[in-house]
Amino acid sequence: MMSSAQKRAEYRSLFKHNVKGRLVVDKIAMGVVLACVVIAIIPLGSILVEVFKNGLAALSVEFLTQVPGAIGTGTGGIGPAIQGTLIIIGMSSLIGIPIGVMSGIFLAEFGDNKLGRTVRFFNDVFMEFPSIVLGIFAFLTIVLLLGHFSLWAGAFALSLIMFPIVARTTEESLKLVPLTYREAGLALGLRQWVVTFRIVLSAAKNGMITGILLAVARISGETAPLIMTVLGSSQFFGGFDSPMDALPLRIWRLSLLPYDSAQLQGWGAAVVLIIIILSINIGVRYYFATKNSAKGKLFYRVMGGRKR
């Protein structure tokens, strides 16, 4: 019969004591993980490098503000495309974000039933739809109805892509807000919708903004839907009812041309598109970061860091 001290000593001796070995394994695992990260980043990095390398040369005031010149001449610019992209992002957001947010709120707060489950399911399916299908759908509904290509159709198509993403991320962010804040709100004698909109929503802000920005970035680069709705043009904005150019379209068209000057312009357009997306992201985060309190760690918060 062993004493308990002896028993414990025996148990202790059962443990593996290869500390050195385990440190090595630790390092190897770390190495593998880092390698994967590097492998993942390399293509992204190299894309950025390629694009900027090839495209920076094309940038100039003329390039950014002029209409496209005659094909093959290398003159002109992508002014209308920039304008078109900005307008169409704006319009789609105006439609897609409110609908998406409202759906997200519905699903999170009142969606714990059959209806909610059905909506959620279709939302997820919708998110996976090929964008060209949505483009065709917009073509069939808006373009054929109105009789011409237009910004309306483009905005419609892009908002269809946007709102499932926004709805999902809004729902998830709202769900992350702990129950206790809702209870505190209720205990103060506030109505359910006041609690949801004034308290829960502001607590879920960060997550929701991330979702919205993701959606915006996604639609900025969509080309297929635009082909059949906005069509593209060489003129500046001529009314919501007429076709309009957009950067993805312009890039696509330029890249198909056999001329070097066109290719260069294509790269330039790609650079501009990336810069636009980056600026929207940083700008929105900056706005919300300063809104809270003008304290330090601004950079940290702009990059999406969370307070612990």
Place this chain on the structure above:
Amino acid sequence: MTTVMDVQNTVSEKQPTDERKYKMIAENVSVYYGGIHTVKNITMKFKERSVTSLIGPSGCGKTTFLRCLNRMHDMTKNARVEGKILLDGEDLYSKEVDPIYHRRKVGMVFQKPNPFPTMSIYDNVAAGLRLNGVRDKKILDEIVEDSLRMSYLWDEVKHDLKKPAMELSGGQQQRVCIARALAIQPEVLLMDEPASALDPIATQKIEETITELAKEFTIIIVTHNMQQAVRVSDYTAFMYLGDLIEFDETKKIFTQPKNELTAKYVQGQFG
């Protein structure tokens, strides 16, 4: 600043003529969670300007019962409440009564401090007011200061009310929550283990706050800490497995309880 002992000395002087009326009466209250009878037919009376503590082992139903008092169970699925809760004679659960209106009369402070995370101290305390339609800045300032004074936080935060509430310590956060609950001018304050997540100094401050508040409000606390119940409450209710086993003056419960189960519990012989 008044300590618990100072107040208790004055309370014991006031003992002989206790003409306080009943502020809140719970009559035959039962709660069913998905068919299970968790709170069994409880009747309790709470005097105005008194502190009543609810004690009992985990799962005995004291928090469930507490939440009936301000109709928090309306928000819980599968929960059914029966019985009457009379506040100044009016039944909170009757069809004519708007629960929102009564939640403003019966405030609640939760176990884990939960100040609204995106708001400053000022905004937190004013939240109940603003979101209920009070706009006048002067009045808001007044009430915020009054509430923070009552929860003994004013002196510590008055120089920076715009600070985010989440940057305060646990004890301070809890006092913000108390101030927030007080700001809507309730008549009864429910507290669910208000100091259990706090360090000893913060706990002491909360207890002093409770004792001061009892001069004006009716307070009902759920607590696991029996010494806290002894320090802070005038009356104690002991619950076990959903039943009310004994309800009496705190002094009597802790020196000569009538029920053997009560004696066992308070002496730590189970639970």
Place this chain on the structure above:
Amino acid sequence: MTRLIDPPLKSLSALMAEMGDLAIQSVMLAIDSYLYDKDTATQVHDISNEISKKYFQVADLTFDIFLRYQPVADDFRLIRSSIEISYGFTRFGRYAYDITQVRSTFGDISECDKSWLVEVAEKVKTMIKDSVMYFAELDIRKALTMQENEDYVDRLYRERLPMLINSQNTKCALAEALVLRYLERLADHAMFMSDAINYIVTGKHKLTKQFMVKNTIDRDFMQF
């Protein structure tokens, strides 16, 4: 499951039991020393000191328990009364010693008439034993018997004292007066202890006769 407070409570009970036994011993010896002319002075003195030492131990222990465990309900009443009861035991030892001192001081008292004292001494002995038993068993009927005995002792004390004024033998009269006094004091302290024990059982400090009678009758009924 033993609570943290249980071991010190046990120590306390053990100490109190020891004190009780010593108290009984000292009083028995002291009374016998006077009635039967035995020299027990040093013995009783030692016992009395022993009781005092234990009293300080009890005091330390009880306050330590209050500090650490904040006892409530039954535990609380027990510990609170233990302080008073242990003090009572020291008084028993002290008065026992005083009685033996009478013999030492007055010298030869063999010719004194001790008939009056015999009955009283018996009652006092019973009271001392009862008080210790009462504390051990917490049987409230003992309180009743003790009250009866105390009444007897008081009555006798008041009767006998005036008689001694007219006594011929000064030495015997004085000796008897002193011993009577000490016996009366012993009985008084025994009642003091009885009150403290009442508090443990009922939570009340002073019991009316009716209360005691009512409670003992209920108890007797419950036995059947």
